[in-house]
Amino acid sequence: MIKMKVGFISFAHMHAASYLHAMLGRSDVEVVGIADEDAERVAPFTTGKGISYYADYNELLAQDVDAVVICSENARHAELTLKVAEAGKHVLCEKPLGLSEEEMLGMIQVCRDRGVQLMTAFPCRYLTAVRQAKQAINEGQIGEIVAMKGTNRGTMPGGWFIEKEHSGGGAVLDHTVHVMDLMHWFTGSVVEEVYAHAETLFHETDIDDAGMVHVKFANGVFAVLDPSWSRSSSFPTWGDVTLEVIGTKGTLSIDAFAQKNDLYSDAAGKANWSYWGDDMDTELVNSFVDRIIQGQPVLVTGEDGYRSARVGLAAYESARTGQPVQLKRQG
Numbered sequence: 001m002i003k004m005k006v007g008f009i010s011f012a013h014m015h016a017a018s019y020l021h022a023m024l025g026r027s028d029v030e031v032v033g034i035a036d037e038d039a040e041r042v043a044p045f046t047t048g049k050g051i052s053y054y055a056d057y058n059e060l061l062a063q064d065v066d067a068v069v070i071c072s073e074n075a076r077h078a079e080l081t082l083k084v085a086e087a088g089k090h091v092l093c094e095k096p097l098g099l100s101e102e103e104m105l106g107m108i109q110v111c112r113d114r115g116v117q118l119m120t121a122f123p124c125r126y127l128t129a130v131r132q133a134k135q136a137i138n139e140g141q142i143g144e145i146v147a148m149k150g151t152n153r154g155t156m157p158g159g160w161f162i163e164k165e166h167s168g169g170g171a172v173l174d175h176t177v178h179v180m181d182l183m184h185w186f187t188g189s190v191v192e193e194v195y196a197h198a199e200t201l202f203h204e205t206d207i208d209d210a211g212m213v214h215v216k217f218a219n220g221v222f223a224v225l226d227p228s229w230s231r232s233s234s235f236p237t238w239g240d241v242t243l244e245v246i247g248t249k250g251t252l253s254i255d256a257f258a259q260k261n262d263l264y265s266d267a268a269g270k271a272n273w274s275y276w277g278d279d280m281d282t283e284l285v286n287s288f289v290d291r292i293i294q295g296q297p298v299l300v301t302g303e304d305g306y307r308s309a310r311v312g313l314a315a316y317e318s319a320r321t322g323q324p325v326q327l328k329r330q331g
Contacts, residue, residue, distance in 0.1 A: 004293055007089075009060065009084070013073075034054070037055060077098050093119070122178060133252050147222045162205050170207035181308040194317075
């Protein structure tokens, strides 16, 4: 069996471990190595595991690698994607894709020029509830979409996520992109206007932890999203992803993480949600690997990542000026 050879650059983002676990679970994938300037951070995944460690990602890129997973701080996504693409490797990049329109368009173009694929890590697309909703919409079960409202409310992650020079923004950027990607996917349209608020309401930080993002799509659909780090440490889990899609013939309600049991534990000292449903990170990885091996286009592209991230960036501009922001149409 010919195996797809995969490398990882940075374990700064918490999703890296689950992506690695999914890769290791496939018989047709070989994890060649992990590059991270913080050896201690990746030691649990390399020491005694047969996975090489590289302090310099350029050394990893010099190896026989087919694709690279980037789970760095947001501010490094563009730099790393360009390097990986120039080395001729396919890319799976954590969200948000980038921190400016210019750098994201540059990432997309370099990958296109080098003949490699760029996939944005939007695992929510692979949840059963989301896929069933997409099918129902495509079949016209709720008629034409009129409006949507969604939430992505989580706990404050801390660390580099609250350092703007590394993250590019707080909750509004971090938690807009996932649900905005679903909104784009469901409507088949693109956001053309953004009006938003961004505030710091729940934590003593210098970065936004709450907001409200209102958008208008080119096809006339209106939507509103609550992206926040409003869940306290006592909340049963890290947060939620919900979406209500209102159509001319009906309404769809999605609670993406509803496949759970309520667990009341004296040891934990609080209630917990024991999740038994879809492993969206594994499904994301499987989709990426399958498409690369089969030579087919990835299902969640760099363009998808760009369209969602630019809404989050425009939300900050709207919050700063107090005015709606018009997004330029891309050719």
